[in-house]
Amino acid sequence: MKLQLIGHWSKPLAADKHNSLIIQAVKRFDGCCAYCAVKMPMTVTHPHGGLSVCLKDNEVPLELDNLLPLCAFCVNFNDINNLKGSGSFVELPWITQSDLTNILRVIYCVQTSSDPFVKSSYIYQGSSAILEELGRAPKQWDDFYFDGSVEKVIEAYDSAFGFFDKRSSSEVLYVDRLRFFFLPDKFKAAIDFWRPTIEAQIIKGFGQ
Numbered sequence: 483m484k485l486q487l488i489g490h491w492s493k494p495l496a497a498d499k500h501n502s503l504i505i506q507a508v509k510r511f512d513g514c515c516a517y518c519a520v521k522m523p524m525t526v527t528h529p530h531g532g533l534s535v536c537l538k539d540n541e542v543p544l545e546l547d548n549l550l551p552l553c554a555f556c557v558n559f560n561d562i563n564n565l566k567g568s569g570s571f572v573e574l575p576w577i578t579q580s581d582l583t584n585i586l587r588v589i590y591c592v593q594t595s596s597d598p599f600v601k602s603s604y605i606y607q608g609s610s611a612i613l614e615e616l617g618r619a620p621k622q623w624d625d626f627y628f629d630g631s632v633e634k635v636i637e638a639y640d641s642a643f644g645f646f647d648k649r650s651s652s653e654v655l656y657v658d659r660l661r662f663f664f665l666p667d668k669f670k671a672a673i674d675f676w677r678p679t680i681e682a683q684i685i686k687g688f689g690q
């Protein structure tokens with residue numbers, strides 16, 4: 483059995499082969515990622531607003547109704563193997579994956595910003611502390627030799643014992659409490675594309 487993450491969409495459509503369909507799909511979603519709702523401009527260098535377009539699953543025909551635009555982070559949530567080397571799992575049941583993804587995107591954009599307004603913002607000043615706070619692993623994990631790595635989650639799932647949270651009245655598969663904490667390294671190009679929009683949003687916020 484394959485561990486289901488958020489979706490079971492296909493690999494992204496090839497931009498050279500399906501350009502007009504991809505643009506139609508992006509416009510149909512008003513330029514937003516179908517999962518985290520981030521919206522970036524459609525530019526000459528990024529005519530699809532930085533979004534990849536995928537079939538919602540591999541079984542459906544290639545037509546507009548079946549297409550999903552997804553940002554560089556979210557597009558990975560159709561297969562846990564895509565997450566190897568991109569970060570690790572953390573226990574954050576109180577936040578949705580899409581909210582966490584958007585917070586991380588803002589943090590990585592401000593941390594690499596050279597704009598003086600952005601660098602004097604509270605988000606910039608607090609960004610490292612927020613990262614540390616969000617990424618803190620529970621102490622109890624040590625007792626189970628769990629480190630939040632993608633490999634350990636796959637191992638637990640494959641051996642069918644899973645991670646169960648026995649504290650709740652109804653037994654919850656522990657993986658439901660986990661969120662994926664992206665690290666920026668593999669997403670440098672995407673962060674470079676997102677940064678001017680995030681900077682503009684923060685600067686606009688200052689003016690209000």
Ligand SMILES: [Zn+2]
Binds near residue numbers: 515553555556557583
């Ligand atoms: Zn997204």
